[in-house]
Amino acid sequence: MNKDIILKAENISKQYRLGQVGTGTLTHDLNRWWHQVRGKENPYLKIGDTNDRSTKGESDYVWALQDINFEVERGEVLGIIGKNGAGKSTLLKILSKVTAPTTGSIKSRGRIASLLEVGTGFNPELTGRENIFLNGAILGMTKKEITAKLDEIIEFSGCERYIDTPVKRYSSGMTVRLAFAVAAFLEPEILVIDEVLAVGDAEFQKKAIGKMQDISREGGRTVLFVSHNMAAVKSLCTRGVVLENGKVVYSGSIDSSINYYSEIFSQTFINPPKHINYNAKIAILDFCVKNNNDIIKPNTTILLGQKIKIELKILIRDYLDDLSIAIDIINKNGEFMSHLTNEDDGFYMYDLKPNIQKNITIVTSNLLFVPGLYSMNIWFGLSHNESLYEIKNFFSFEIEQSDYSKRTKSLPAHSKVYLPTEWTSV
Amino acid sequence: MDSQENTDNNWLFEITPKNKFFSLNLKEVWQYRDLLLLFVKRDVVTVYKQTVLGPLWYLIQPLFTSITFTIIFNNLAGISTGTVPPFLFNLVGITVWNYFTACLTGTSNTFGANAGIFGKVYFPRLIVPISIVISNLIKFGIQFLIFIAFYIYYYAQGAAISLNAAAALFPLLIVLMGVLGLGMGMFISSLVTKYRDFTYLISFGVQLLMYLSAVMYPMALIKEKIPSYGWLVQYNPLAYVIETARYMLLNVGQISVFGLLYTFTVTVIVFLVGVLIFNKTEKSFIDTV
Numbered sequence: 001m002n003k004d005i006i007l008k009a010e011n012i013s014k015q016y017r018l019g020q021v022g023t024g025t026l027t028h029d030l031n032r033w034w035h036q037v038r039g040k041e042n043p044y045l046k047i048g049d050t051n052d053r054s055t056k057g058e059s060d061y062v063w064a065l066q067d068i069n070f071e072v073e074r075g076e077v078l079g080i081i082g083k084n085g086a087g088k089s090t091l092l093k094i095l096s097k098v099t100a101p102t103t104g105s106i107k108s109r110g111r112i113a114s115l116l117e118v119g120t121g122f123n124p125e126l127t128g129r130e131n132i133f134l135n136g137a138i139l140g141m142t143k144k145e146i147t148a149k150l151d152e153i154i155e156f157s158g159c160e161r162y163i164d165t166p167v168k169r170y171s172s173g174m175t176v177r178l179a180f181a182v183a184a185f186l187e188p189e190i191l192v193i194d195e196v197l198a199v200g201d202a203e204f205q206k207k208a209i210g211k212m213q214d215i216s217r218e219g220g221r222t223v224l225f226v227s228h229n230m231a232a233v234k235s236l237c238t239r240g241v242v243l244e245n246g247k248v249v250y251s252g253s254i255d256s257s258i259n260y261y262s263e264i265f266s267q268t269f270i271n272p273p274k275h276i277n278y279n280a281k282i283a284i285l286d287f288c289v290k291n292n293n294d295i296i297k298p299n300t301t302i303l304l305g306q307k308i309k310i311e312l313k314i315l316i317r318d319y320l321d322d323l324s325i326a327i328d329i330i331n332k333n334g335e336f337m338s339h340l341t342n343e344d345d346g347f348y349m350y351d352l353k354p355n356i357q358k359n360i361t362i363v364t365s366n367l368l369f370v371p372g373l374y375s376m377n378i379w380f381g382l383s384h385n386e387s388l389y390e391i392k393n394f395f396s397f398e399i400e401q402s403d404y405s406k407r408t409k410s411l412p413a414h415s416k417v418y419l420p421t422e423w424t425s426v
Numbered sequence: 427m428d429s430q431e432n433t434d435n436n437w438l439f440e441i442t443p444k445n446k447f448f449s450l451n452l453k454e455v456w457q458y459r460d461l462l463l464l465f466v467k468r469d470v471v472t473v474y475k476q477t478v479l480g481p482l483w484y485l486i487q488p489l490f491t492s493i494t495f496t497i498i499f500n501n502l503a504g505i506s507t508g509t510v511p512p513f514l515f516n517l518v519g520i521t522v523w524n525y526f527t528a529c530l531t532g533t534s535n536t537f538g539a540n541a542g543i544f545g546k547v548y549f550p551r552l553i554v555p556i557s558i559v560i561s562n563l564i565k566f567g568i569q570f571l572i573f574i575a576f577y578i579y580y581y582a583q584g585a586a587i588s589l590n591a592a593a594a595l596f597p598l599l600i601v602l603m604g605v606l607g608l609g610m611g612m613f614i615s616s617l618v619t620k621y622r623d624f625t626y627l628i629s630f631g632v633q634l635l636m637y638l639s640a641v642m643y644p645m646a647l648i649k650e651k652i653p654s655y656g657w658l659v660q661y662n663p664l665a666y667v668i669e670t671a672r673y674m675l676l677n678v679g680q681i682s683v684f685g686l687l688y689t690f691t692v693t694v695i696v697f698l699v700g701v702l703i704f705n706k707t708e709k710s711f712i713d714t715v
Binding site for chain 1: 436437438439440441442443458460461463464465468471472475489543544545547549619703709712713
């Protein structure tokens with residue numbers, strides 16, 4: 001019972017309005033105000049669906065977060081994980097006071113500083129040194145604090161030579177390093193970090209992760225960390241919270257949270273394909289995936305190094321110029337492994353007349369993803385811009401190790417792509 | 427025994443759906459005073475970076491506007507400014523008016539221009555409009571220098587100009603003007619987050635308002651020439667500020683105690699309403715902007 005709770009979220013919910021803000025907003029505002037004047041409840045708070053982007057909801061309002069409850073102990077590094085659109089970023093925005101929750105409250109015993117996106121508030125005209133002060137102040141440091149740490153910040157960023165040059169002359173990598181350096185020397189009791197590690201080169205990423213480990217271990221600082229990078233989450237966090245469709249579906253040790261998260265993903269692999277028809281300009285008559293000219297069913301095994309052939313039969317309903325197709329291959333952690341488009345092969349579909357049938361065949365090269373579950377989404381659009389049709393989980397498959405790699409042990413699961421090599425010696 | 431101290435009510439702060447009805451949160455603004463100063467510095471320093479004339483642009487703008495006004499309104503249209511050189515007359519009006527419009531247009535874009543920062547990190551939002559009013563005050567100070575220069579020049583030439591004793595209160599007048607601009611700006615900035623219409627309203631509304639604010643003519647003149655529309659100017663608090671500025675610095679026109687009290691009251695009301703709406707908006711504007 002001797003828990004030292006530093007942060008407590010109670011029944012946090014956040015509602016967003018969908019669609020465009022236009023003249024309708026005024027009517028809603030007036031109606032809301034009128035209800036308020038009469039002492040009634042906000043009429044738009046009642047309706048609203050869970051936040052599932054792929055299905056069309058009933059109302060214009062959705063709950064991005066619903067009844068989120070959690071507690072964080074002092075010195076804990078909490079990883080918040082979830083698929084895209086699960087509500088992670090919304091939660092962090094509320095925690096960092098950027099936006100207010102619709103209901104509920106967050107109670108805190110320490111200052112919260114957020115590191116939502118590095119380089120916030122950098123002014124391109126000012127020099128690196130001036131920006132350190134400006135950015136530090138935006139993040140809540142006083143001039144005195146920054147002056148005391150200035151040398152350390154400059155050294156950590158590795159930008160000494162350019163420190164008195166305007167930031168607009170910096171490469172993007174340098175800007176990010178400088179920005180991260182400022183943020184790394186913040187000293188709030190609670191630090192909120194969102195995906196910053198996705199930037200910079202490998203060396204800097206390593207440095208950044210190391211710095212964050214120092215912050216949380218030695219500094220005894222409480223950190224809330226959101227990332228898609230499961231390796232980073234695993235090495236940094238002590239506890240995890242899994243969000244799905246705006247709700248906390250799991251909370252526990254970081255390892256079990258990551259496992260739970262992977263399971264959510266593998267579940268979606270068994271689900272049937274989900275069709276989204278944007279404007280009825282095309283219809284999908286049939287599709288199949290072949291391996292050596294044999295049709296293969298979803299969820300079957302494909303051997304490492306085999307090729308697959310995707311055959312699509314589509315009906316053009318409306319005149320289309322520059323039909324484009326993109327296929328995403330996703331692993332069970334939701335990471336995008338590959339993005340294939342017709343453009344890659346210099347293949348274009350211009351000037352398609354209505355009411356004709358098109359048969360399209362796509363043959364991949366040897367699949368070299370490491371053994372595991374994979375899923376494909378397919379997207380049809382115009383000029384890689386306007387969406388026409390989409391099939392989520394269009395096809396899922398499992399890759400199994402084959403003699404394509406002659407090693408006797410299995411390929412390590414945390415690696416992603418197998419690269420065939422030739423070895424010789426003289 | 428640690429948990430004994432941390433009873434349920436012992437929180438540093440709480441994030442809740444709504445702000446208190448009226449809170450200036452001055453304590454928090456004070457904590458962020460360094461940020462305020464840095465914003466002011468950034469605004470003043472970076473405006474004319476990579477320009478040849480640099481801060482001279484601060485001077486060129488009112489100077490040329492005054493010359494144009496003098497040619498059009500005084501030489502061409504024949505508006506009389508009494509014994510005061512028309513150029514000086516216009517320069518006072520324009521310098522003071524510029525300060526107001528800079529405050530108004532600057533603050534009215536608070537949420538729009540800073541959506542990027544506001545969407546990522548929290549600091550008291552009030553810092554931004556306050557920093558705009560202060561950095562414009564510095565610009566006003568620079569522009570006021572050319573007024574002083576020309577004042578000395580005309581004085582040496584023997585023009586019939588003299589300071590009024592009330593000139594000692596001139597800084598207060600400028601503060602009043604700044605607060606009015608701040609209040610209106612905050613009010614409008616909050617509305618702009620939802621209704622972009624106000625952006626358009628402000629860009630041309632400010633121009634029209636200038637003609638109703640006695641910038642290029644004495645207030646008495648409008649009452650004399652078009653009495654039926656004179657009320658438009660008479661109910662405009664800005665007209666009193668500009669008329670009073672000329673009274674203080676050039677000793678022309680008359681000071682109206684009623685007018686100043688009226689202006690003061692309007693300023694206080696506008697400022698309070700502005701803060702109120704700003705507070706209400708800052709919590710969730712990022713969802714609608």
